[in-house]
Amino acid sequence: MLTQKEQKVLDHILKDHTYQQSEIIAIMQDIQQEYHYLPQEALCYIADQLKLPEAKVYSVATFYENFSLEPKGKYVIKICDGTACHVRKSVPILEEFRKSLGLSDSKHTTDDMMFTLETVSCLGACGLAPVCTVNDKVHPSMTPEKAKELIQTLKQEEASNEN
Template sequence: MSNELTRASEIIDSYGCQQSNLIAIMQEIQAEYKYLSEEALTLVAEKLGISTAKVYSVATFYENFSLEAKGRHIVKVCAGTACHVRKSQPIFDAIHEYLGLTGKKKTSADGMFTLETVACLGACGLAPVMTIDGEVHAKMTPEAALALLEDIRKEESGK
């Protein structure tokens, strides 16, 4: 087993390798690695004595599981009714283009940002809304959203 999976193995063992703890195990592994790699899912299947297909079906059924490595900063654009009506889609589109994302790819090539949509952030009165690393940004425009990402890039390049 690679050193990368040592922590994943410890997590599985801490749950007694019990199939009934599959979701909890996957949640903790994702918290540790920021996503569920193919290797980690295969290890879970082996150690729990279940098929890899079953593990993958759980990982793909629940929206909070990610099979793709996430960026250092998570950007979520609200797609709820209030935000949609107040033009959240152009914000998403501008960020998508700025990050150079194509197809279903959600994470920028440099690993800095992951772009996601959410059904509702619960801040409808502030629409359109987005979050960056959990911090809410209200009444956004495409230009304001890109300025926030630029600020983060500048801050990180100055370190």
């Protein structure tokens, strides 16, 4: 069940796209930008508002790899494991991120919903390898030490924002 605030956010997104069925991908991108994933209630709501079958909306959401039906943290860290990054030792970087965040191969998001760690096949920045992104901001020439520092910096920024 959506709260009034959530419904208002979705109505605003739908209005920005003039309730056009043909804008479904852009609508989902905006929803994911807002929530860091596509909540089930939001998909049902937009299906109803756009007069589309829920199955159609879910088929779009599951077809595109960039959409997520699972909640993600405030900071989404993507570590590249493509060929260029892999040969330049991206695996120890991934292991450091996991260690620093208390994550594993099966647990990708911290309990406080602050961080999500994902591996991707390529980030398109092979010349900067090994590379990772945090909320799409590229961090080139990563090392395990830089990964640890990056997490500490993000945690410090969060702590100072709370005060």
